[in-house]
Amino acid sequence: MQIKSSREPLFHLVKRDKIPWWKAWLIRIGAILLALVACAVISELITGVKPKDLFTTILHSWFGDADYREKFSIVQNRKFWILLQETAILLCVALAVTPAFKMRFWNIGAEGQVLMGCLASAGCMLLIGDSVSPSMLLVIMFIAAVVAGAIWAIIPAIFKAQWNTNETLFTLMLNYVAMQIVAYFCIEWAPSNGSNVVGVINRDLETADGGNYGWLPNIFEGFVKDVERPRMPEYAHIILIVLVLTALMFIYLRYSKQGYEISVVGESENTARYIGINVKKVILRTMLISGAICGIAGFLLVSGIEHTIAMDTVGGRGFTAIMVSWLAKFNPFVMIVTSFLFVIMDSGASKVATDLRVNESFSEVLTALIIFFIIGCEFFINYKIVFSRRNGKKLVSASNAVTSSDNDNSK
Amino acid sequence: MVSIASVIQRALVQSAPLLFGSTGEILTEKSGHLNLGTAGTMYVGGICGVIGAFFYERSIPDGGTLNPFLAIIIPLICSIIGSLIMGLIYCFLTVTLRANQNVTGLALTTFGTGIGNFFGGSLVKLVDSDVASVNFSRTSELYRAYLPFADNLGWFGQIFLSHGFLFYLGIVLAIISTFVLNKTAKGLNLRAVGENPATADAAGIRVNLYKYVATCVGSIISGLGGLYYVMEIGNWSNDGFGDRGWLAIALVIFAVWKPNFAILGSILFGGLYIAHIFIPNISASVSELIKMLPYAVTIIVLIVTSLRRKRENQPPAHLGLSYFREER
16 A cells, blocks of 8 residues: 655644643543533523523522522531432442443443342332331341342353353343333332332331331431431431442452452453453452442432332433443542532533423433533543644744645655 | 234334434444444434424425425434434544543433433424424425325235335345445455454554444434434424334344344334234233343343354454554
């Protein structure tokens, strides 16, 4: 093949070795700011919503408007605590997918795994009910959820380990199988009034100390006594559980032998095999952990928050969690930040949709737009654009550049 | 009792969006890019066609007649532009900026369904129109127009001839794609890019160009699937398109990355998708389980192809991985 041109390209890309963390975050924050500008411009263009309204509405979605903030302190601020609780659940799912991703096992089936966890705990809650003690029921629900999530994760892992079946597509399909199974049970379990909705489970089945069977009790009740209507205890226990899980996951990935094996398999399967790591075993074990944590997330969702089950109980968190984990570069503590980011983005965008009377799907558009910017900016963290020196001169004087490149061609 | 011909005919109607989607996705995957944004792209292809049709019908004064050519071509072009933009966003992020394909694809799906539902839900309000809902029934009639003598041919006409032109376009596109992929130099190059971009690069193939073209053409074809769907239904309902985009991705696996297999596969999937309607005497809950069939079948195919390890039935070797020339 003939080489058509010998001109040097304007720039080329170099992979960066390491970028100082503050620089990386500066780039990310810059991208988010750019994304917000883009959101403001697009909102103004399409819906005529003024940027000022847009951003004040987003702020109100987090803490309530001025009246609300005056009335309730931060401990009482329900909106704020819901935000944190939502973050905790998302973080939990993100924690679940992280070990698998670190191993480069593209588990996009978290949605289905969490859903199976939800189904298992809801099933136990409904079918066992008050035939065991409340605490026993919680334990059974927890175990059932963990087992269900783990089973749903281990199926693709077995096939991946044994026959190298494409795990991305397998786990993706399992999501929909899980959804249909849940749809089946929703109709089966629905009270026979034709609504096909399960409804709140065990609403009337109260335990001796005022809780409900199978509902996660508020262990922080009574801790905050001096303020009227404290909201914090309702949400704090879930947040605490997930925070503990985060720390455990960090330690597991960073300091344990198994965590090390996961990163070696992720970097290179051949290297792993060479140094004597049983790759199949690592894949199976890691997916087992991944699925089990998905199950925990399902348990928290059903037992701690929703107290019911539906096809959309997980609500896309399984997919969002992938982005959360990936953006945090699989670091559990950074994932606290990124999951919070996704939650406040989502809540802000849906508040904009309802308050400013644009279609609620507009929130999805805004969220996706911000994600695009964040995904795109990773490029500038990982790669450096190096402009060719001669081309640098070209910018100074265009006429010189033309002659010099002509000279190059004649050489 | 429904006649077998009408069952097949309805299965065929269901199959067309899936065929478009999977043909497009196969082209994209052959370049080594797993575009999980197909679902979103199909939404955008659909809504852009709706927008085009809506504005064209509005521009016609009351009682005026539509110019059939313009009524067909305007939504078609709008749909193509919409899905092309989606393809370009995906390409820019994954090819140029080398972002993670799964993450980008998922974001693209969020974006696409958001765009679709947003404009579908508020188009009427945005233009301060006095009509109650997005209406493009006259355009959709043109899209569904079929040969006049099809009705006289009994079951044959009902199954094979009672479809709008887009249906046949889908099959033609699938056949052309098969031909291009297997019989032309360009197709060989494209497959090389998907299998091993570094080798293709060394052989002088412009890897990024192939990735861009394959993904964008693939997105356009997928988008036409959305257009077919909305024109067949004749109105827009939010989330009405459902999970057909994901089913199209499933079909890619089922067809083992061969568009001509996808034609048959799409008919089977179309049938499975609506099977629960035709099975008599089943409860609502069991019909939910039957809806699981296309996905379960896909999983089985995925397992079988990986068990048999036939080399021509494997996914492209570099599927899902970004290519950076200086990283060897």
